[in-house]
Amino acid sequence: MPDVDRARAWLLTVDGAPQSYVDLDAPTHLEFEYTRRLGHVLDTLADPGRAMDVLHLGGGALTLPRYVAATRPGSHQDVVEADRGLLDLVAEHLPLPDGPDIALHTADARAWLEAAPADSADVLIADVFGGSRIPAHLTTLAYARAAERVLRPDGVYLANLADAAPFAFLRSQLATFAEVFGELALIAEPGVLRGRRFGNAVLIAAHRSVDTAALARLTAADAFPARVEHGAALREFTGAAVPVRDADAVASPEPPGGAFGIG
Numbered sequence: 001m002p003d004v005d006r007a008r009a010w011l012l013t014v015d016g017a018p019q020s021y022v023d024l025d026a027p028t029h030l031e032f033e034y035t036r037r038l039g040h041v042l043d044t045l046a047d048p049g050r051a052m053d054v055l056h057l058g059g060g061a062l063t064l065p066r067y068v069a070a071t072r073p074g075s076h077q078d079v080v081e082a083d084r085g086l087l088d089l090v091a092e093h094l095p096l097p098d099g100p101d102i103a104l105h106t107a108d109a110r111a112w113l114e115a116a117p118a119d120s121a122d123v124l125i126a127d128v129f130g131g132s133r134i135p136a137h138l139t140t141l142a143y144a145r146a147a148e149r150v151l152r153p154d155g156v157y158l159a160n161l162a163d164a165a166p167f168a169f170l171r172s173q174l175a176t177f178a179e180v181f182g183e184l185a186l187i188a189e190p191g192v193l194r195g196r197r198f199g200n201a202v203l204i205a206a207h208r209s210v211d212t213a214a215l216a217r218l219t220a221a222d223a224f225p226a227r228v229e230h231g232a233a234l235r236e237f238t239g240a241a242v243p244v245r246d247a248d249a250v251a252s253p254e255p256p257g258g259a260f261g262i263g
Helices: 033-044 063-071 084-093 109-115 141-150 168-178 212-220 231-238
Strands: 009-014 017-023 053-057 076-081 101-106 121-126 151-163 183-188 199-206 227-230
Touching: 009 084, 017 063, 033 063, 033 151, 033 183, 033 199, 033 212, 053 063, 053 109, 063 076, 063 101, 076 084, 076 109, 084 101, 109 141, 121 141, 141 151, 141 168, 151 168, 168 183, 168 199, 168 231, 183 212, 183 231, 212 227, 227 231
Parallel strands: 053 076, 053 121, 076 101, 121 151
Antiparallel strands: 009 017, 151 199, 183 199, 183 227
């Protein structure tokens, strides 16, 4: 769907739910709240302009690969998307510019991850939804360990999650990734964290500290303000949740009607 306010901007919907937004003339413009928060994290992970090797699980309209290519020229990026028809649609109507080193792969995210070379990515961004839910096999301890294997020792895992109070899914994901990574942080809109509504949360997991102070400043000053939770406060939020095993995995909760609607 075209954006009437921006000449070459488009909203991609899948089964009626907004999935991606891209402005072909302004690849650094991030429209959705969660993509803006992911952009803030990407901006703080390394010196401005430094190239990185980035693995994207979930392609959509390639919003974040375009952002990385514009802000960190010379980066190598792999994009794994299970829906070949979606990739073909995006390639036809929202083509990537010439120049950026972006490789597109049609595959299941976890299968591709488990076959990928070890220590091959600086950043792994997971934004995979089957319809409006994160598939169960991308929520488990085995999956988290596969992600950790592909990341370099100072690499960072980022994920777009979605939940609402009482946060059983979100807490289970925090417990799962805390089993594998030494440092966690979470970015979300305060109303979501207070249980007022269903919404997105960005998970950050690494074996090194991330600049949570810089992130807190960026997210607080954003057009869609958010809060950064980490350390003791995040452990308290996680509570008694336990890591998810493959045998017990379930998809993320179905959003309530209208949670991510358009119009």
